[in-house]
Amino acid sequence: MSLxxxxxxxxxxxxPPARRVVTAPPAAQDExxxxxxVVDSLSAYYGRNAVLRNVSLPFVERTVTAIIGPSGCGKxxxxxxxxxxxxxxxxxSVTGRVLLDGRDVYGGHLDPIELRRRVxxxxxxxxxxxxxxxxxxxxxxxxLTGTKPPDADAVVEDAxxxxxxxxxxKDRLKAxxxxxxxGQAQRLCIARALAVQPDVLLMDEPCSALDxxxxxxxxxxxxELAPSVTIVIVTHNMQQAARVSENTAFLYMGExxxxxxxxxxxxxxxDPRTEDYITGRFG
Amino acid sequence: xxxxxxxxxxxxxxxxxxxxxxxxxxxxxxxxxxxxLSLSGEALSKGGIGFLTGTxxxxxxxxxxxxxxxxxxxxxxxxxxxxAVPLGIGSAVFLSEMATSRVATVVGVLVDLLAAIPSVIYxxxxxxxxxxxxxxxxxxxxxxxxxxxxxxxxxxLGVGYGTAGLLLAIMVIPVITSVSREVLRAVPDTQRExxxxxxxxxxxxxxxxxxxxxxxxxxxxxxxxxxxxLGETMAVTMVIGNRYDISASLFAxxxxxxxxxxxxxxxxxxxxxxxxxxxxxxxxxxxxxxxxAGARLLVRRVKGAA
Numbered sequence: 001m002s003l004x005x006x007x008x009x010x011x012x013x014x015x016p017p018a019r020r021v022v023t024a025p026p027a028a029q030d031e032x033x034x035x036x037x038v039v040d041s042l043s044a045y046y047g048r049n050a051v052l053r054n055v056s057l058p059f060v061e062r063t064v065t066a067i068i069g070p071s072g073c074g075k076x077x078x079x080x081x082x083x084x085x086x087x088x089x090x091x092x093s094v095t096g097r098v099l100l101d102g103r104d105v106y107g108g109h110l111d112p113i114e115l116r117r118r119v120x121x122x123x124x125x126x127x128x129x130x131x132x133x134x135x136x137x138x139x140x141x142x143x144l145t146g147t148k149p150p151d152a153d154a155v156v157e158d159a160x161x162x163x164x165x166x167x168x169x170k171d172r173l174k175a176x177x178x179x180x181x182x183g184q185a186q187r188l189c190i191a192r193a194l195a196v197q198p199d200v201l202l203m204d205e206p207c208s209a210l211d212x213x214x215x216x217x218x219x220x221x222x223x224e225l226a227p228s229v230t231i232v233i234v235t236h237n238m239q240q241a242a243r244v245s246e247n248t249a250f251l252y253m254g255e256x257x258x259x260x261x262x263x264x265x266x267x268x269x270x271d272p273r274t275e276d277y278i279t280g281r282f283g
Numbered sequence: 284x285x286x287x288x289x290x291x292x293x294x295x296x297x298x299x300x301x302x303x304x305x306x307x308x309x310x311x312x313x314x315x316x317x318x319x320l321s322l323s324g325e326a327l328s329k330g331g332i333g334f335l336t337g338t339x340x341x342x343x344x345x346x347x348x349x350x351x352x353x354x355x356x357x358x359x360x361x362x363x364x365x366x367a368v369p370l371g372i373g374s375a376v377f378l379s380e381m382a383t384s385r386v387a388t389v390v391g392v393l394v395d396l397l398a399a400i401p402s403v404i405y406x407x408x409x410x411x412x413x414x415x416x417x418x419x420x421x422x423x424x425x426x427x428x429x430x431x432x433x434x435x436x437x438x439x440l441g442v443g444y445g446t447a448g449l450l451l452a453i454m455v456i457p458v459i460t461s462v463s464r465e466v467l468r469a470v471p472d473t474q475r476e477x478x479x480x481x482x483x484x485x486x487x488x489x490x491x492x493x494x495x496x497x498x499x500x501x502x503x504x505x506x507x508x509x510x511x512x513l514g515e516t517m518a519v520t521m522v523i524g525n526r527y528d529i530s531a532s533l534f535a536x537x538x539x540x541x542x543x544x545x546x547x548x549x550x551x552x553x554x555x556x557x558x559x560x561x562x563x564x565x566x567x568x569x570x571x572x573x574x575x576a577g578a579r580l581l582v583r584r585v586k587g588a589a
Contacts, residue, residue: 083480088476114482116480120481127471129495129496130496132495140478140481140491141481144482189477192481193480
């Protein structure tokens, strides 16, 4: 698949087009594919220091996009710009656009609070809320913002099932969030993010603190989620990118080096730096 | 592992010295408690429970009751905490969650300085600045608005429970602020980010994740402040009014346990009198221990429920 075929024309500050609905079966390869999010000429700064320079990337609806690159290449910053988490650190700034359903999330029509409910996030280290029960952790997105889901029990069960955690915790929903193992805690964080029904799930090295078995479970889970959520996964593990993603972007020193279908990028990289990285010559 | 016997000997000596240090602390506490208890034995055994519930303090007739002083200690500490807890924790939240690092550093140093001012200076300021200010401006205005309430009844003297409580609050705020600030700073950023990423506002992040995470530490900060309020002697003695009485009005003069002991120790001419003062010390020690233990229990229960 070429880059052009998955890019949709970007309306600029005009009213958004009616959201295209992908009809079943969602994963059919020959259907027109919509970019759920698009990063357009994005640069991000800590103070004056640019950590991301002029990056443009599409994220196709209901697929997994992996972002790979050596440490410090800006991959975490990239996903943190997509739900405006970058700006909660003092002294940071962003230029360029990030489109969600064709509209710029920095354009003022959507406040960051609302954006973050539609674009969920899972972090490197599992960070469940230790003082809340497992159940309350799942509902945290609702509880923290003072809202109530229509049917809390159903939300909890659905989110935990989607996160492949239900069978393990259904008998101890009242146990504290801190009582789970690392892998379970990370799946609890995924359930917590899913409970508010996001369109997009950003995963920032979600397996880096987990053992291989827990990692395999999360990867399996990513496969199961892909048909219903647009997933962006940051990883320093190239095998993981190859296993879970459909498209891969390679970032190096804050710049986008290469983007394309994962299979192609790993077998026939177009840029020599990509080849050096995936063959293990640096990073 | 045993190739270096000398190192194991050093270890043994080190461990022994640590055990000694630990025992030393316990011994001092036990020694103080024993000394005060034995000194107060006469007053406590003669007065019995009446020592705790009696309201008369008459050294000439050798009639001693601790209730007014206990009441004064509890009321002034309660007033102090009522004012100091929201302000102290509020400023700690500002310092750890909102202020830029430069502002936080400057204000943080000022807060620590405030905690280091000797209490007699607070007392002087309370007597010569705070009390006249309250007498001439604040108390008449409060009475004009809420004069019918018994807690604001009586002539505006400037000194009394309310003034002492307010002064204690000022002294306790830096303690609560600086401990709470450290506690809040210890909350991992990953917790805040988790909440932000779920669409929480800064207020919701603090209320929903930072406070629950820091809860036991914040209670610890308040308990530390309470300890200072209960035991504070000098400043309170100067602005409490030193009248051995129980009064519902915050404007009325009163007495506290620590203030009675400090004021009357030099004139305790009879063993019975001295013993009664030691009895007050026992009551003060007991109050502090009970409130401390209560707060710890509270923290444990809140933790257990979570």
